[in-house]
Amino acid sequence: MSNRYAVILAAGQGTRMKSKLYKVLHPVCGKPMVQHVVDQIMKLDIQEIVTIIGHGAEKVKAQLGKQSRYALQEQQLGTAHAVMQAQEMLAGKDGVTIVVCGDTPLIKAETMLSLFKHHEELGAKATILTALIKEPTGYGRIIRNGMGLVEKIVEHKDATEAEREINEINTGTYCFDNAALFEALKNVSNENVQGEYYLPDVIEILKNQGEIVTAFQTNEFEETLGVNDRVALAEAERIMRNRTNEFHMRNGVTIIDPANTYIETDVVIGQDTVLLPGTSIIGNTVIGTECQIGPNSEIDTCEIGEETVIRQSVAHYSKIGSRVNIGPFAHIRPDSAISDEVKIGNFVEIKKAVFGHGSKASHLSYIGDAEVGSNVNIGCGSITVNYDGKNKYLTKIEDDVFIGCNSNLVAPVTVGKGAYVAAGSTITKNVPGQALSIARAQQVNKENYVDKLNLKK
Known part of the structure; x- marks a missing residue:
């Protein structure tokens, strides 16, 4: 030669x-x-x-x-x-x-x-x-x-x-x-x-x-095909997409609706993974075997383990483990690391956070700039308050912690191993391990208050 x-x-x-x-x-x-x-x-x-x-x-x-x-x-x-x-x-x-x-x-x-x-x-x-x-x-x-x-x-x-x-x-x-x-x-x-x-x-x-x-x-x-205008560009896109989808299907990936599934050329997908309609997988994403992605999910440059389910959610530049359940309507923002068997539920946003094995944030939470240990339960509506208007700070939640619903963890703060945070609390100081922390105003009931208001009308 x-x-x-x-x-x-x-x-x-x-x-x-x-x-x-x-x-x-x-x-x-x-x-x-x-x-x-x-x-x-x-x-x-x-x-x-x-x-x-x-x-x-x-x-x-x-x-x-x-x-x-x-x-x-x-x-x-x-x-x-x-x-x-x-x-x-x-x-x-x-x-x-x-x-x-x-x-x-x-x-x-x-x-x-x-x-x-x-x-x-x-x-x-x-x-x-x-x-x-x-x-x-x-x-x-x-x-x-x-x-x-x-x-x-x-x-x-x-x-x-x-x-x-x-x-x-x-x-x-x-x-x-x-x-x-x-x-x-x-x-x-x-x-x-x-x-x-x-x-x-x-x-x-x-x-x-x-x-x-x-x-x-x-x-x-x-x-x-030489691309000289936007019409030819769209045609090249269609051909490349079809070629890429066919490659994955012939290698053991199920694509339910290839015409409505977008996979970029550098993506790697394991066998027996199922892609549902409206799914976009781009960048240098690597997906393991037996996963389910979609419908209507966007994955950009993520590493995803085996048997993970991501439904109607967005994940960018993050590492997601095996047997993780994400969505619907969750957002995994860049620099997040989600361990195995984690649940990230509906309307939960994770940003630059580490999530330990088996932890849960099932609904309506924002976890940003945080280190979450193993077997942690984060209740509905809970937030890591990471930004004071100028700087961002870290929240640490150690293993086996229970965070009650509608709690605010104002960083920098640490919740120790096995601690409980009562629902509705705003935590501004560290919580010792095994402690129960309650940080909310005392409830006051004013009897017959509504009647008095009605008399003024």
Whole structure:
């Protein structure tokens, strides 16, 4: 196998997107398009990746980081001109270079690997990735000779009636002999209406030199889709979502309604987990086996154990244990750590809190900036009062504590092991272990008070 290189074209602004965000940074299933392309290329045995940047150069570099080297195309003068910018890094090296557009987020590593192999097996100087499409209007047509090799690429506007009947089209992804590519680029002209240098002209140059130019046809046109506007972006999103959902279902996850379930590409889900309709699972979320998520739940970058149930709730950037029951209508905010067999009930909000094994907050509570021990019961309407208007403070609730309904724990405060807090208390001082703390005003009943009020009317 020869050395392999990759050039990613990512310099365009994407004016048809009508956006301040540069085209290749628009997300598909939560990840920028160019990142999808790089992720797939990284699965191959590639010696060097060079990304051609222009508009939004610094933001593209910030996204990809050290995964790629970069060449700046200061003026966007066509695809051949873009590849020329990689000359300093790649020219003169032996091997094969794949050129792929940064706005093709659906392209698969398997397809690129097959393209490489086809190119190397035929000893070609250039290989075009092609696809069949029912309605090829607007695409360049692939004209093959009797041996199946590429005779030429004909743009739609230049094609004859017979050539327009051909439905094998150029996808814009190529493999080239690296040395031949950069030699041919020297001869590409910009004598055309747009005054630009086009990469398909390299095909014609190599063909005229008597070199082998071939094509490899992918079975899925969809993966070659280039995203140039919001309509195509939505289509790419739909395809990627369907592909991702199918992957999980084939690996043992039940998705009740795939059309209404949104899973981003980096999510990991264990077997026999069930996802109910309206569920969104994004970021670097990892879900264990035999869980139930949904309906209408949002999980972002969480680690969830086995046999956990999350119903109609939101959880972000937190760790949730096994056999936990959350919801409905609970909110797990970032930096929370919920241990095994915990119950977080309806309308409970947890924020930057540790919840010990087997503890409960069954309804209508806010637990923020807190350390909750094991086997703690937090009654309905209880609050850790963590903020004084300037700073936030920690509440500690040790093991086996019972917090009565409608209690306020004003931080910083500690409730010792095995203590009881009476319902309706506002706790401002530490509670010793095994103590009963009552902090509420004495009840006063005023006899016949209502009658007196009525007499005044």
